[in-house]
Amino acid sequence: MPLVRERARAKVNLTLAVHGRRTDGYHDLVSLVAFAGAGDAISLDTDAPAAVTVTGPFASRIEGPNLVEKAVSAVLEVVPGLAIGHITLEKNLPVASGVGGGSSDAAAILRAIRAAYPDQTAAVDWTLIATRLGADVPVCFANRSTWMTGMGTVLQPLAAPLPPLDAVLVNPGAAVPPDKTARVFRALAAPLLTASSNAPSIALPPVPDRAALISLMQRMGNDLETPATAVIAEIDQVLSALESCPGAMLARLSGAGPTCFAIFDDAATAHSAAATLQAAHPSWWVVPTVLE
Numbered sequence: 001m002p003l004v005r006e007r008a009r010a011k012v013n014l015t016l017a018v019h020g021r022r023t024d025g026y027h028d029l030v031s032l033v034a035f036a037g038a039g040d041a042i043s044l045d046t047d048a049p050a051a052v053t054v055t056g057p058f059a060s061r062i063e064g065p066n067l068v069e070k071a072v073s074a075v076l077e078v079v080p081g082l083a084i085g086h087i088t089l090e091k092n093l094p095v096a097s098g099v100g101g102g103s104s105d106a107a108a109i110l111r112a113i114r115a116a117y118p119d120q121t122a123a124v125d126w127t128l129i130a131t132r133l134g135a136d137v138p139v140c141f142a143n144r145s146t147w148m149t150g151m152g153t154v155l156q157p158l159a160a161p162l163p164p165l166d167a168v169l170v171n172p173g174a175a176v177p178p179d180k181t182a183r184v185f186r187a188l189a190a191p192l193l194t195a196s197s198n199a200p201s202i203a204l205p206p207v208p209d210r211a212a213l214i215s216l217m218q219r220m221g222n223d224l225e226t227p228a229t230a231v232i233a234e235i236d237q238v239l240s241a242l243e244s245c246p247g248a249m250l251a252r253l254s255g256a257g258p259t260c261f262a263i264f265d266d267a268a269t270a271h272s273a274a275a276t277l278q279a280a281h282p283s284w285w286v287v288p289t290v291l292e
Contacts, residue, residue, distance in 0.1 A: 002047045004116045008108035009039035010093055010169065011100030011140055012254045012261055012291055014213075015220035017202075018185075020193040022151075026135075027190055030202050031148045032216070033139050034162055034291040038169060040101060041090040042068070042108040046116050048086035056091035067106035067133060074129045075113055075121070082120055084113060094171045094285050096180060098228075098255035100136045107140035145292060147204040156204065163210040164292045166270040170242060170277060171259040171285040172234040180231060184256040187227030214263060218250055228257040235260065241281070245273035261291070 016031045040056070052069055054062060068089050076082060087109060093101035107130060114121055130137040135152040147156040177183060207213040229235045235258050242251035242262035247269035251262040264270040267288070274288040 002045060004044040004046070004112045006042045006044075006108040006112045006115075007039055008042055008089075008093075008101070008104040008140075009143065010036040010259075010289075011104055011136060012036055012167075012169070013098075013222060014217050014252075014291070016222040016224060016255065017220060018188060018190050018223045020191045021185075022193050026151045027185060028150060028193060029148070029152060031152070032204065032220075033146045033148050034165070035143065035145065036099070036167070036169065036287075036289040036291050038092070038287045038289040040092050040105050040108070042105065042112055043088040043090075044085055044109070044112040044116055045088075046085040050084055050086065052087045052089065054089045054091055056089070058091040058093060058095055059089075061095040062091065067102040067137075068109050071106040071109050071129070071133055071137075072113075074133060075110070075124065078124055078129065079117075079120055082113075082117060085116075087112075094173070094259065096176045097171050097259040098253065098257040099169070099259045100140055100255070103134050103136035104140040106130075106133050106137050107143065110137075110141055111143070149202070158204070162207065162292050163213055164290050165210070165213070166264045166267045167261050167289055167291045168242065168245075168264065168270050168274045168277065169254075169259055169261050169285075169287045169289060170238050172232075172238050172281075173283050173285060174232050174234040174258050176232065176258065181256045183231045184224055184228045187230045188224060189227075214249055217252065217263070222253050222255075224256050225253040228253055232258045234258060238284070241277060242273075245276065247273065259285075263291075 014032045019028045130141040145162040238260045239251050247265045248262045270288045278286040
């Protein structure tokens, strides 16, 4: 298996409720996560010398060691001497954008290494490595729609796939402070939990069809939307632009932003809206996609 390819799909929080801040500083949350057709791409060439090359429109935005390199180091700590080949990361997603780009990249290289070296990595605890790399990496490693609780590392895969949602992702290209997520959570001022067990255990309501899923999203929303807008003001402009598009059923922030998304009636309407938004805001990153 000389060449292994993995998609590192954008992670989108369809809903996000924050129940409180734990004594260790992390937050307990509940989120319904879906994945987009849009994303980065990972290639692993097992016949080439070990190295990491980053290409794509957002390659230059990565500062310092990226999560792909950290993921490789984490695997080598468990399997010393594993001759991992040449990795190419095609960076198509904006950096630090609220759609788990780095986490999805790390998860994708873990899956690629597992596929390329099944015998050498048979005893590896992939979930443990993913958890140590970051709170979003486990759900990205699973790479499927999930009900996510706790710090984001307690995963409940859905009994059936989510109904596909035609959507548009938009990132305003705003300057993102390096401590964005911490600032957003500070602005949220979530109540302190005396222990993580005090956070409520909430089961995913039934979502038998598209109408039920959209109704759930309308009820739950994203608790980080207001504090994130206080940190990155451009979020409000993006949400307003998405909401004004013909056929937009709802618009939301993903994660701590600044990427937002809107759900549309169908693919044609979503593509039309994306073209209109891109023409009106040429500096924005605008992508029509499907969430599922």
